[in-house]
Amino acid sequence: MVYQFLEKNKNLSTEAVIYGEDKITYKELFRKSSLLGRKLSGEATDTIIICIPNNIYYVVSYFSILACDKIVYPISSLSKQDEVISAIERTGSNVILCTHDYYEQLKAMCQNSNIKIICVDNETLYDSNTDDLESICYVESKINDTCVLLNTSGSTDIHKIVMLTQKNIMTNCTDWVEGALDTSTHGKVLIAMPACTSFGTVVITTCVLLGWTIVFMPSFFNSATLLQTIGKEEITHLICIGSMLNILASDVAKLGPSNYNSLKFIGIGGNKAVPETMKIMMKYFPEVGLSPGYGITEATCIVSGIHPDISRNNKELFYEKIHSAGKPYRNSNVKIDNREGMPNSTGEILIGGSIVMKGYYNNTQATKAALNNGYLHTGDIGYFDEDGYLYVVGRIKNIIKSGGYTVFSEEIEAALQNSGMVKEAYAYGIPDPILDEKIIVDVIPIDGAINVLDIEEYCLQHLAKYKIPSKIQFVSDIKKTKNGKIQRKVYTLNE
Template identity: 30%
Template sequence: MNLSLRFSETVKEHGTKPAFIFEGNETSYLQLEGAINQFASSLTDMGINKGDHVAVVLGNSPYFVISLYGALRAGATVIPINPIYTPDEIAYIVNNGDVKSVITLDLLIPLFEKMNEKLPKLEHIITCETPPTDSKTDVDVTKLSIYTKMKGFTKMLSTGNPSFVGPELSDDDVAVILYTSGTTGKPKGAMLTHKNLYSNAIDTANYLKITSDDIVVTTLPMFHVFCLTVSLNAPLMNGATLLIVPRFSPEIAFELVKSYQATVFAGVPTMYNFLLQYDKAQPDDLKSLRICISGGASMPVALLKGFEQKFKVIVSEGYGLSEASPVTCFNPLDRPRKAGSIGTNIVNVENKVVNELGEELPPNHVGELIVRGPNVMKGYYKMPEETAHTLRDGWLYTGDLARQDEEGYFYIVDRKKDMIIVGGYNVYPREVEEVLYNHEEVVEVAVLGVPDPNFGEAVKCFVVVKDDKMTEDDLLEYCKQHLAKYKVPSSIEFLEELPKNTTGKILRRALKDQVLQK
């Protein structure tokens, strides 16, 4: 079984039911199935064969859902990419991922035009039409160097075969490659098979008791693995309805929950903080929700309790990572929820805490969290050494420090070494440091996470520069040109020199202590 086949089965049972609602317009399961087939058919006619890589550079929209399931049905491997990434970041993933076709918004045509010479393997650019806006400028595409590669999404749908039948898929075929930030500064592509994604979607759906009666607020970014499984694939496996939200805002979230009597909301702690702080919110605004799901970062206990007390809805915190498709733990719905815990094993997935030798530790001892199950990735794309280091004896070594209590509940003690989590997104210091080190005036740099009331953590930089006339604004502007918005430092502090140990290694802990003392 795989996502595509299961979706077709769901269509037979819930064909007339809304699969999703977007900007007030409903699309039934039967209509979505037809669009998926038409898009898959046109991809095949275009020359996308089984195993070819297709990048989806889109935000939350029907385009994303049709692109994802259409590409999977055609037998392609999907590579979701954050559309706010910089040209350098997108180009790296497209090239490293051997992408043959990109599906993106027409608004990003100028970006791909600039990158054209850097993308020699890219054969097709499928553009999704957006409504005219004041900020949208008309571009004469016939004069662009990428014009011969361009295809229109809408035309592909209109000419595709609604009865298309795709190639036979194996459980072990790679369905999706998710690029995660790498400790070396370059993203790693986690290869998730059809079995990985299907098993985690169906197990998550059943664990959270998602049924065709549920209406799920899909406001997390679809290109992120949290949304991909919990707010998109899992609901569609069991016939639920998605409320697709292009971008999160407290006002819109409250409005949609009340208007459609939504039953499930999933978000990162930052979203819950914004909802709690929203001054127009009333205690009964979320009364239709039967469950809220939190992940992406640890939720402060004070925030969790404050949210639950105000809105009278339970927040179930869980844990996952891209390499595990992603869910491994959730607080159970049929037993007490423990504040501060990521919960217990979901069905078919095993977590345990081990020491440096891989030996399981007794309760309440801190060690590395490792995971085993049908959801664990095949490996990193074109990175055998990284794969061998992360996958050992059938276990995925997460790099996260955790403990387990006597009742089987897990607690994350610390995140991967030095990793910064900004609003649920992972930022590795090395990636930001590499960018700053490319600036001709920067001598040394150290990056670390500091507490932030809105996003959990923020990126802070300490730098040593050659020219004392260099300003914080100068370096921030430079970072904005080379990094996605959430990776850009919130502040940059200039130092005469960075603290180091006797071997010359920069002492991050000393810098962190300095920040905390202020």
């Protein structure tokens, strides 16, 4: 099971996680996860919420919950009160793990709830004289048990919660190792994206499977800090979202030369890096293998990718396939739902195999709609070329991919319509070279006294930062279908 990835490496003196000047070995990570797991095993809830930014204690919390056979539910540390309360109410959890920096904030958010908030960076939690750590907490799981819940967007009652099993996560990790990673040398992996996402979950778990070192950024993302961390920590693998790489590519020439010889691999997820970005990175990092791909939380995370050796050793082929999402990994059974069945024929991307989620948590109707005849209906439009490379060209779902996060249009619309200032709202994304998509909202105000600044202030108070619209514009009409629903266009990624 997933926890046994850590147990296998329990005696390693290798650094497991680095966060700034803070470090923890695998031996100590196992000790702390086991001791915290023992304490959590006595909690009545089946699901435990993690509300921790990227740091050592996120990883400790993740494995401690798995150790006692409970379900991990990570939420963004940027979550607002409405989102935290929604997470509690929808899962029935009454335990939140945090660090001391967030304790008072969470306590204020949950003051009217019967919630236990545990500061996992309180070192007294780990006081113990026992050496028999396995016997004090580990509970054997079954391979098809749900072990992780992940939000498909960010929160509130609009989004769905994906149930991933032990088998889902283990399979996706081993697929990624087989299809993209060179395990002949030790890896130091810089994760420059939120740990609470599906990609963050799979990368962390894979690193622990391999006994590699996880490195978190000591501050919010910026190019100078990222490159400094690569040099200082001798990073071998950089994992980031496409929009981050777009920023890095635009800054790397300005920041001057330095020693980044340790870097061998860049994995790109979340949203697409533009082709010009990847060409710039190949120029400045010629020995680095680039591995862009396609993933979706409902299929655990990683579905397909371009092998990193191609950008290093066959640039002509890489440039030819640069718009693609690579080839599906071993347990990603991908097909295109179209009548033609021929290469280059577009249709909805369907995914089968052991990486497909168990379903949506407490949402039978949505599960039946998404899982049909053994396949996940992704809502993404794509095609295979004659060489078996997958291309993702559009979407039929009402989602916005912005800055590596997936946000439901209806989620923002519902929040605004609950404000008392808005009669109708239509949220959508428009292409952006940095964020992938900017969030735009067309609004019909409830009366003439309402202004845009009032609505912007409401968004700041009730939406997580990454969901706040880049632009709010007042309109007199929002087009509807014959059934009275908002007339949303099918978004094409190349528009």
